[in-house]
Amino acid sequence: MLTPRSLDEALALKAEHPGALPVEGGTDVLVELNFDRRRPDAILNLNEVPELKVWAREEGILRLGAGVTYTEILHGPVAALQPALAEASRTVGSPQIRNRGTLGGNLGTASPAGDALPPLLVEGAEVELASVRGVRTMPLREFLVGPKRNALEPDELISAVLVRPSGAPQTFMKVGPRNAMVIAVVSLALSADRERGELRASFGSAGPVPGFVTAPIAERESFAEQVAEAATPIDDVRGTAAYRRHALRVLAGRALERCLA
Amino acid sequence: MTSAAPRLVSGRIGDVVARADGGPKVKGEFAYASDLSAAGMLWGHTLRSPFAHARIRSIDLTAALTMPGIHAVLTHGDVPGQKCYGLEFADQPVLAIDRVRYFGEAVALVAAEHPEQARRAAERIVVDYEPLEPVVDAERAVEQDPLHPDAPTMGHGYRRDPRPNVVRSIVIRHGDPNVEGDVAISGVYDVGIQDQAFLGPESGLAVPDGEGGIDVYVATQWLHVDRDQVAPCLDLRPEQVRIHLAGVGGAFGGREDLSIQIHGAMLALHTGRPVKMVYSREESFVGHVHRHPARIWAEHRANRDGKLVCVRMRILLDGGAYASSSTAVTSNAASFACGPYAVENALIESTCVYTNNPPCGAMRGFGAVQTCFAAEAQMDRLAAELALDPVELRLRNALAPGDVLPTGQRVTGSMPVAEVIRRCAALPVPEPEALPRDPIRLPGGAGNVTRGQGVSRGVGFAVGFKNICYSEGFDDFTAARVRLFLDARGELAAEVHCAAAEVGQGVTGVIAQVARTELELDEVTLAPHTTATVGSAGSASASRMTWMAAGAVQLACRAAKAELERRGELGAGDEIDLERVYRHERTTPLDPETGQITGERAHVAFACAAMRVVVETDVELGLTRVVWIGTAQDVGKALNPQAVTGQIEGGTAQGLGLALMEEIRTSDGLITNASFTDYLLPTALDMPPVVSDLVEDPEPGAPYGLKGVGEPPTVVSTAAVVSALRAATGRALTRVPVRPDDIVGL
C-alpha cells in the first residue's frame, strides 16, 4: 500500500509502479478485491492527496477534483451548478457509499452504469489526466472507450473533471426494480439548452458506453424517440433490452417535460 | 433460602421485553459464527461444481497438494462413514462421487493456513467433468431420465408415483370434485425461486477433541438433527459429536440443511487442528436450499352468493437436485391450497420433482406462500366476476372452528379467520399523500423518475394461513432442563438449558420469560445451546419453536418448583436438576391415496393473517412504491408483543420481497445472480411502516394459548402486495416476482 501525501508524489509513485491500483473511496476496488477478481501488485491510496479532494470555480470552469464525493456534490454549492449531477449523486448507493464514493472512481471504473457519467456528458465535461509527463485533458466522451475501459495510460491518474456549467435546465433519472441501492437498469440525463437551442441527452446501461444524443430544440416532439433509438441495450439479469428501450422513451418524455416547463 | 410467596418479577409472559442481543447486534459487537476463532486454526474451503449436471471422470489432487500452506485436500473417498446425508432422506453425497447434480455441488475440500491459500489450492484441483444435459424444466422432468434412479423418497408411506424424478406427489380428494358452481374462474400462476438471503453466511468452527470426537460450533436451526446427520458420515457415535450453537445471522429455513458441519469436521479430524469455514456471499447463494419455485393451475367454482363450492388445484414444485425437506413442502402446499376458507369439495394435486436446478427446501412459509399467492389471486378474480367486495367474499367463506379442511381434519382449535379479516379491514387506510412531493416518496424512489406521471394507486387485500408445528405423524418434542440452586448471595437462582436455536427470532427471551413466570424468579440464566447438556429441542422452524420451547420450559420449571416445595428449602450446595420433554398432540399421516387424515389430525394447529396493502405504481415504468401495510394476525397469545410485531414486520418484508424483486435467476441450471448486487432485497425505501393488530384467541392445548407468529405474515404478504398491484395496474400479474415488464406489458 502506497500512500502519497501530494499529487506530485502520487504521480511519481504511479510512474514507478504502473501496476499499482489507485484507490479513492474504494467502493469499487474493495468489492473487486473481496470477490478475488483482482490481485494488484500494489495499491496506490489516494486518500491523503489534498489536491484531489477539492473543487474550485475559475473563469467559468468548474474543476471537480477526482476525490470529490457524492455527498459533497449533493450537499455543497456544486449542487446548484450541476443540478443533474447532484440528482445523480442522490441516486448512488446508500449514504455510506455516497460518503466514500468519488467522481474519479466512477470515471476510473468507467462502467456503462456509472451514474455520474450521463450528467457530466450532457454538460460536455472534460477529464484532466496527470502524469509525471504532464497534464492533458480530453472530452469525457473520448475517455470512455468501452465497457469498464477508459483512456488512462498506465502512468496516469485522473486528477479532475472540468466542466463549464451550462446553466441549462437539466435532470437525471435512474430506473431500477428497487427504490434505492440499485445499479441502473437504465438511466438518463437530459438538458434543454435554450441558449444554444439544443437538447442533449446521455443514457447509461443501454450500450457499451453511456450514449449521447443531441438535437435542436425544435425536434422536441421526436426527441424521446431519438433517444430510445440511439440505445443499443441488451438482455441481462437486470433487465430486458425491450424494457430498457421502452423506459428510455418514457424517461426522455418526462425529462423534456421537466426541462422545458 | 426459598420463599413460596409470589413475588413481583419483571420480564414475564405478556410483557414487552427488549432483546438481550439487540444492542450488541446494532453496535456490531455480537459474535456471529463467522467471528469464531481458535488457536492453531486452519481455514477450510469447498470446491464446487461449475456444472448443473455432469459426470465426474476423475479428480486429480496432485497440484493442489503441493500448494503452500496446504494441510489437507479431501474428496468423497475420505468420507469416513456414510457417503450420503440428508434432512429426511440421505440422497445427497457429502462430496460428489461420480456425478454432480447441481451448480455449486460440493466436490472437494481443502484446509490451509490462510483462506486464500485454500482457495488457490482448490483452483488447482483438476476435476475431469463430462457435462450432461441438465434437467431444468419441472414439467418435462417427469419424462426424463431419473437423476436418482433408486428413487430414495419412494416407499415411505407416500403415494406410489412411478414417474421418473418425482420426489413426492400427493392427491387430496375431498367431497365431490366434479361439482359445478354458478361461475368458474381458472388461472395459471408462477412463483420464482426466492432465497432466504440471510446476512450471516454459513460459518462454523470444528474442533477435534483429541479423542476421536469433534465439537462443531455452527450457525444452525436444529442442533440435534445436525448431530444425527454428521455422526454417521464421520463414522462416530452421536455422543462423540457435539454441536454447539454459534451466533446465527438469520436462517428462515435455509439453515435446516447442513452446510459446513460435516465438511469442517472432516478437515478438522483429518488435520487434528481446529478448522474454520465461512462461505462467501456467492457460495452462500449456491450452497443452501431455496424456496421452491412453483407453477400452479387453479380452478375455483362458486355460487352467485360467493360461496365456494369446489376448488381444484394442481401444484408443481421444482425441488432441485436433492430431497431436503421437499416431501413435507409438497404436502404443506396441498394442505393449504384452498386458503383459510370452508370448501366442501376439492381436488388438490401437488407434485415435487427432482431437477438440476438449485436445490430447494425449507423457507419461511413452507409451501403455503406459493399456494396463497395463487388462491388469493383467484379469490380477487372471483370477487370481480361476482361484483362482490373482496373482503365480503372472503368473509362469506371464512373457515371457522368446527369446519372440515380438505384433508378431512376438523378444526378443533382456534381459527379466527373472520376476526382477522374484520379487524384488518377496519384499519384506516391513509389518504393519498399530496403532490408535489419529494420523488423519494414516489415509485422509483431515489431514482427520481417521476413527479407523479404514470402513478396509479391500488389497494389490495389477502388472507392466508398455515400450520403451526410439525405435521403428518412426526414425533415432535422439545427437551428443557432446569437447575435450581442458591447463588453467591444465598438467593434462589435458576439455570435453564434448552437447545432451541436462537436464529434471531428471540426464543432465548421467551425461554427466560417462561422461566421467570413459572418460577417467580428474577435470577434466571440461560445455559449455552448445545447437544452436550440437554436433549433435542427440535427445529427452529414451522413456527413451532416458541410453542415447543415454552411448553418444555414450563414443564421443567413446574417440576422443579414441585420438587422444591417437596423439599421445603434448598441448602447451600444443594441443587435441583431435572429435564422434561414436551410433546404437542400427536398427528398421523395422510392417507397416501386419498390425502385424507388417518386419525384425528394431520396438523397440530393453524394460524391465519389478513393483510391490506396500498401501493402506488408507475404504470409506464413498472415501478412500485408500497405505501402502507395493515395487518391483523392470529397470534393466540403474544408472549412478547414487541417481538411479535418484529416478526410481523420482518415476515412481511420477506413476502414483499418475493412479490416485487427477490428471485434467484438461472440459465440452464446455473445461478446468474449470486450476489446482493443482483439478488435484490427490499430496502427501507421499499418497505413501508406496518400497522399490526394482534388478534389473541388462545389456542387450546398450547402453552399460554400461544401460536407461532413467524410465518403467517410471509404467507399472506406476497399475495396482498400483488393484489394491490393488480388494482393499480389492471393487469393479471400471475407471476412473482412481478417484473417491470409485466406491469408495462412488454
Ligand SMILES: Cc1cc2nc3c(=O)[nH]c(=O)nc-3n(C[C@H](O)[C@H](O)[C@H](O)COP(=O)(O)OP(=O)(O)OC[C@H]3O[C@@H](n4cnc5c(N)ncnc54)[C@H](O)[C@@H]3O)c2cc1C
Ligand atoms: C453498495 C454499492 C452501491 C453502489 N451504487 C452505485 C450507484 O448507485 N451508482 C454508481 O454509479 N456506482 C455505484 N457503486 C459503485 C461505486 O460506488 C462508484 O463507481 C464510485 O463512484 C466509485 O468511487 P470510489 O472512489 O469508491 O472508487 P474506487 O473504488 O476507489 O476506484 C474505482 C476505480 O477507479 C480507479 N481510480 C480511482 N481514483 C482514480 C484516480 N484518481 N485516477 C485513476 N484511477 C482512479 C481505481 O483504480 C478503480 O479502478 C456502488 C458500489 C457499492 C459497493
